Amino acid sequence: MEKNLEFPDLLRLIxxxxxxxxxxxxxxPGLDAQVxxxxxxxxxxxxxxxxxxxxxxxxxxxxxxxxxxPAEAVAARAAxxxxxxxxxxxxxxxxxxxxLLDALRAAGPQSRCWTWWPASQSPQTAGGTARHRVxxxxxxTYDAELAGGAPQPLPVGLALDGVEEFxxxxxxTPSAWPHKPTAFDFHAAEGRSWRLTVDGDGARTTRxxxxxxxxxxxxxxxxxxxxxxxxxxxxxxxxxIQAESLHVGGDAGLLDLLRAWEPEEK
Numbered sequence: 600m601e602k603n604l605e606f607p608d609l610l611r612l613i614x615x616x617x618x619x620x621x622x623x624x625x626x627x628p629g630l631d632a633q634v635x636x637x638x639x640x641x642x643x644x645x646x647x648x649x650x651x652x653x654x655x656x657x658x659x660x661x662x663x664x665x666x667x668x669p670a671e672a673v674a675a676r677a678a679x680x681x682x683x684x685x686x687x688x689x690x691x692x693x694x695x696x697x698x699l700l701d702a703l704r705a706a707g708p709q710s711r712c713w714t715w716w717p718a719s720q721s722p723q724t725a726g727g728t729a730r731h732r733v734x735x736x737x738x739x740t741y742d743a744e745l746a747g748g749a750p751q752p753l754p755v756g757l758a759l760d761g762v763e764e765f766x767x768x769x770x771x772t773p774s775a776w777p778h779k780p781t782a783f784d785f786h787a788a789e790g791r792s793w794r795l796t797v798d799g800d801g802a803r804t805t806r807x808x809x810x811x812x813x814x815x816x817x818x819x820x821x822x823x824x825x826x827x828x829x830x831x832x833x834x835x836x837x838x839x840i841q842a843e844s845l846h847v848g849g850d851a852g853l854l855d856l857l858r859a860w861e862p863e864e865k
Contacts, residue, residue, distance in 0.1 A: 601791060604760045606708040609729040610700055612757055616736040617696040620649065621689045623743040630685055634746045636839050642746055646688055649739050650695035651679045656732060657695075657702040660725045665713040703729050718774075720767040720804060731768055734761045738837050745839075758829035759791055765836045766795055766804040773801040774862035781822035781853060786810060787829040794821065801862070823849040 604612070624630070630643040637645060658672035659665075682688045706712070708726030721727045737753050744750040753761065762785055780798035784807065792809040795802060825832065827845035834840045842854055 601759075603763070604730070604733075604756065606703075606726055606729065608756075609726070609733050610703060612733045612754075613703075613729065613736055614696065614700060616733065616740050616757075617649075617653075617692070620736065620740040620743055621692055623740065623747055624692075625685070625689060627743075627747050630688070632746045634742050636742045636745055642743060643683075643688070645739060645743055645746075646692055647679065647681050649736065650681065650692040651676050652735065653692075653695040653699040653732075654679075656728055657699040659714075660699075660702040660706050660710070660712050660728055662712065663706075664711040668713055699732065716768050716771075718772055719769075720771040721764070727768075730760070730764050733757060734764055734833065734837075737761065738833070738839065741834065741839060752828065752830035753833055755789055755829055758833045759787060759789060761833040762787060762791070762829055762836065763793060763804070763806070765833065766793055769836075770795055770802050770857075771804060772862040775799045775801060777860070778856055782820065783853065783857060784821040784824040785832055786824060786826045787832055788827065789829050791829070795857075797857070821849060823847065823851060823853040825854070 624642055624646055627642055630641060630646070632642045634640045634642060634645050640648075655668070655672050655676045658675070659668050662669045682691050703725050706725040708724060708729070710725045711723055712725060712728060714721075714723045714728060717723060721731070737757055741750055741753065752758075766785070776797035776799065782797070783795040784792060785795070786792045786809060790809045792807045793804050794807045795804045825835065825842070825845050825847055827835065831840065831845055835842065835845055842851060847854065
C-alpha cells in the first residue's frame with residue numbers, strides 16, 4: 600500500500616507550486632488576464648487569494664489548538680491590501696508562502712490547530728493543513744496557467760495524494776446521504792483507486808485495489824466510477840474539468856447528486 604506524502608515532501612511541494620505559480624504570473628501579458636476557472640477573477644485576484652490564504656493558514660497553525668481561526672487573522676484577511684505593481688505583488692506572495700512554511704515547520708506535523716474539516720477523515724493538525732494547502736496551491740497554479748493559455752497536468756505524485764486528500768477532507772462527513780446508499784469509485788491511470796461510500800452513516804473513503812486486465816472492474820460494487828489520470832481526477836473533483844473529460848462507468852447521474860450534496864456537517 601502506497602504511503603501518503605511525508606511532511607517534508609508537503610512543505611517542498613507547497614514551495615515548488617508557489618514558485619511555479621509566480622513564474623506563470625511573471626510571464627503573463629498582464630495581471631488583468633481573466634481566469635476561466637474562477638469566473639470574474641483576474642490573475643491579480645488569484646494572486647491576492649493565494650497569498651492571503653497562505654497568511655491566514657500561517658496564523659491558524661501558529662495559534663495552535665482552537666475552536667476557530669484567530670480573530671486577528673480573520674480581520675486581516677477581510678481587510679487585505681496587496682501591492683498593485685507586479686514585481687512587488689510577486690515578492691509579497693513569496694513572503695506569504697514563506698510565512699506559511701515557517702509556521703508549519705515550527706509547529707511540526709502532529710501539532711493540532713483549527714481547521715474547517717472537524718468531522719472529516721483528515722486530522723486537524725499542521726500536517727493536515729499542509730496536505731490540503733499543497734492541493735489548493737497546485738490547483739490555483741493550474742488556474743493561472745489556464746489564464747495564460749498553457750495549462751499543465753498536476754505533478755503525478757502530488758495529484759495521487761490529492762485525490763485521496765480531497766475525498767478525505769471535502770467529501771467525508773457523518774451527515775446522512777439523502778439518497779439510496781451507493782458507492783463511487785475513482786481510478787487513477789497511475790494505478791491507485793479509492794471508493795467513496797455514501798449511506799445513512801455519511802460518507803467515508805477507503806483505498807481499494809486498482810482494476811487490472813485480469814480482474815476487470817466489479818460494476819455491481821459501485822453506483823458510478825470515474826477513470827482518468829490522477830491530475831484529471833483532482834481537477835474534476837475541484838470542478839476545473841467536467842466528467843465528460845474522463846471515462847465514467849455506471850450511473851453518471853449519481854455524480855450530479857454527489858456534486859449537489861451539501862451535508863450539514865463537514
